[in-house]
Amino acid sequence: MIKLVVLASGRGSNFEAIQKKCRSREIDAEVVLVLSNKSDAKVLEIAQKENIPAKAILPTNYQNQDIYEEALLKEIQLIDCDLIVLAGYMKVLGSRFIQSVKVPILNIHPSLLPSFPGLNAQKQAIDYGVKVSGCTVHLVDEGLDSGPIIAQKAIPVLPEDNVETLSKRILNEEHRLYSEVIQYFALQKIRVEGRRIFID
Numbered sequence: 001m002i003k004l005v006v007l008a009s010g011r012g013s014n015f016e017a018i019q020k021k022c023r024s025r026e027i028d029a030e031v032v033l034v035l036s037n038k039s040d041a042k043v044l045e046i047a048q049k050e051n052i053p054a055k056a057i058l059p060t061n062y063q064n065q066d067i068y069e070e071a072l073l074k075e076i077q078l079i080d081c082d083l084i085v086l087a088g089y090m091k092v093l094g095s096r097f098i099q100s101v102k103v104p105i106l107n108i109h110p111s112l113l114p115s116f117p118g119l120n121a122q123k124q125a126i127d128y129g130v131k132v133s134g135c136t137v138h139l140v141d142e143g144l145d146s147g148p149i150i151a152q153k154a155i156p157v158l159p160e161d162n163v164e165t166l167s168k169r170i171l172n173e174e175h176r177l178y179s180e181v182i183q184y185f186a187l188q189k190i191r192v193e194g195r196r197i198f199i200d
């Protein structure tokens with residue numbers, strides 16, 4: 001059973017989906033800590049209901065990003081976790097944090113990367129006029145949504161789609177894909193060779 005620390009800033013639907021599958025043993029993992037950079041994030045409430053330790057660490061309480069991330073790191077290092085899972089964590093992690101952490105950091109993004117990184121990926125896809133978008137689970141590196149890709153799911157963009165309808169369909173697939181990838185980690189099926197990631 002691998003141990004996960006989840007970092008999230010908002011509504012927490014990805015965390016909730018992952019936690020549900022941990023609870024039902026569909027994935028061999030356990031969420032041991034949820035950290036948020038927002039004190040009113042819904043994800044904290046969901047974690048509390050699930051009896052998972054949850055804490056807000058607010059960047060505004062620290063002098064700068066580096067010091068904030070040191071505090072984050074301290075919390076994480078108190079726990080012996082195997083994987084850090086970003087689930088709607090709306091801050092870019094600095095290189096010091098990424099280099100200090102000894103376990104993989106995963107992120108999920110609502111587009112087929114490398115298309116449409118950054119904020120409002122679903123709107124970017126609609127505005128660009130692509131016919132297919134989707135979601136991507138990737139390892140976190142020092143860039144913006146630029147780390148090696150682990151898995152992707154393509155989703156058609158329909159003529160009648162707006163940001164809301166497309167986001168909803170993508171989100172359903174996010175919930176499935178993220179859990180799937182975490183299970184690959186739990187089963188030690190992930191092999192990294194530079195930018196290429198293989199699922200054995």
Ligand code: GRF
Binds near residue numbers: 171174
């Ligand atoms: C998701 O769309 C995810 O791809 C992006 O942020 C959103 C988080 O949603 N990184 P939720 O908080 O998990 O519901």
